[in-house]
Amino acid sequence: MSEPFVLQGQGDQLWLVHPPQDPYGDGFVYTIATELHELGMAASTVAKVDDLHASLGTTLPGFLERLAADWEGWGGTRTWTSMERELVLDARHDGRGRVSLGVTLRAPGPDWDDTAWSARSVFVLEAGEEMTRLAGDLTHFLRT
Template identity: 70%
Template sequence: MKELFVLGVAGGARWLIHPLQDPYGDGFIYTAETELHHVGLTAKTIANIDGVYAETSTTLSGFVGRLAADWQGWDGPRTWQSMERELTLDARHDGRGHVSLGVTLRAPDRAWDDTAWSARVVFVLEAGEQMTGLAGDLAHFLRS
């Protein structure tokens, strides 16, 4: 059985991604069951993400990789969304060496509907080593 991708931080917050599925067998679109857990919160959805033919700059691993590469900071928020908005990441650099990485899940099959449920957890990570480790682990997971 393939392993899960897990981002966990002190305080018990966790973001999980289950092994990718290729529902059409062509490598263009993958689906991933993803979860958020925090005190009193459990949320799950299935996100449609770009497959192997997508340009790296638009992929989830490309987005996180750019955050890690820009460890010295950037202005304003940066955002990545899955194809149907079921999974959204937003990041802010505080200018002092930390990145706030927000992970938002939305109801599958209704993510376009702003009245559907959503859940968000923010992870605060060190901009250098923690972000680099996250980017490497996520890229490795999504390639396997």
């Protein structure tokens, strides 16, 4: 098994993304096992995601690439959500060159009434090179 992709934040803050799997063999729906670790907290889930190779704006790679391309900033919060909300990313630009990237994990499977557990951690990244490197590295990891 391949090593996971790791985003290291401050201290022991980690977001791990394991290699995508194609459980149905159709190339349209993938699953990604993912973990968060911070200050003694550990959470993991398996998220269903759309075709990772599509260039549509709904994909995780597309979301990250748009954040990197808009390094000069944007207003409000941008959000990407996996198919059944097991993985949610939210990003805010502070207007001074930093992006706060929130990673939320939820229990696997549909949770239409918001009663499942969730865990969240926020990573602060430099909006230019650091965000571009994250987008490129994670996109390459997910698409290989």
